[in-house]
Amino acid sequence: MNTDSIKLCINGRDYTLKVGRDFEITETLSTVLRERLGFTGVRVSCNQGACGACTILLNGKSALSCMMLAVEADGCDITTIEGIPADDPIIEAFAKETDPGYGTAMQCGFCTPGFVLETKSLLAENPHPTEAEIRDGLSGHVCRCGAYQGIEHAVKKVSAAVKEVK
Numbered sequence: 001m002n003t004d005s006i007k008l009c010i011n012g013r014d015y016t017l018k019v020g021r022d023f024e025i026t027e028t029l030s031t032v033l034r035e036r037l038g039f040t041g042v043r044v045s046c047n048q049g050a051c052g053a054c055t056i057l058l059n060g061k062s063a064l065s066c067m068m069l070a071v072e073a074d075g076c077d078i079t080t081i082e083g084i085p086a087d088d089p090i091i092e093a094f095a096k097e098t099d100p101g102y103g104t105a106m107q108c109g110f111c112t113p114g115f116v117l118e119t120k121s122l123l124a125e126n127p128h129p130t131e132a133e134i135r136d137g138l139s140g141h142v143c144r145c146g147a148y149q150g151i152e153h154a155v156k157k158v159s160a161a162v163k164e165v166k
């Protein structure tokens with residue numbers, strides 16, 4: 001582990017961050033992303049690994065950014081919700097979900113970045129998950145608005161619509 005500086009590639013852009021100047025060695029990755037670099041789409045709620053709000057993609061797989069130090073991500077490729085285009089099929093599915101009986105997939109939107117990135121990770125590994133696999137895959141995420149049915153339905157629809165999500 002490099003303790004002087006770290007290199008991160010965030011949403012396709014390279015950053016070199018010096019310990020003591022740009023961030024402190026004790027800071028979590030979520031703190032550095034949000035408070036040092038301004039990626040406020042990385043939500044922080046529980047700050048203890050229990051809600052999924054701070055989910056990012058780390059080298060393409062979902063990870064809880066509140067549960068790791070920034071220095072542990074040295075050399076990693078990171079995607080936050082800011083790096084996902086607005087016309088991404090998962091974002092569109094969440095935004096458009098209004099089918100009767102399911103409600104919406106977004107209400108206040110606080111949990112949405114975490115759910116979207118988790119869905120991206122899930123569908124990249126398993127493009128056509130069963131209902132149980134969707135529930136299991138998203139089970140680490142809390143939606144305080146209770147939009148779970150809409151979220152599950154949105155994931156099912158995007159899974160049915162695209163062969164492979166990258």
Ligand code: FES
Binds near residue numbers: 065067
């Ligand atoms: S803020 Fe990281 S899991 Fe809740």
Ligand code: FES
Binds near residue numbers: 108109110112
């Ligand atoms: S939409 Fe409000 S917390 Fe999920």
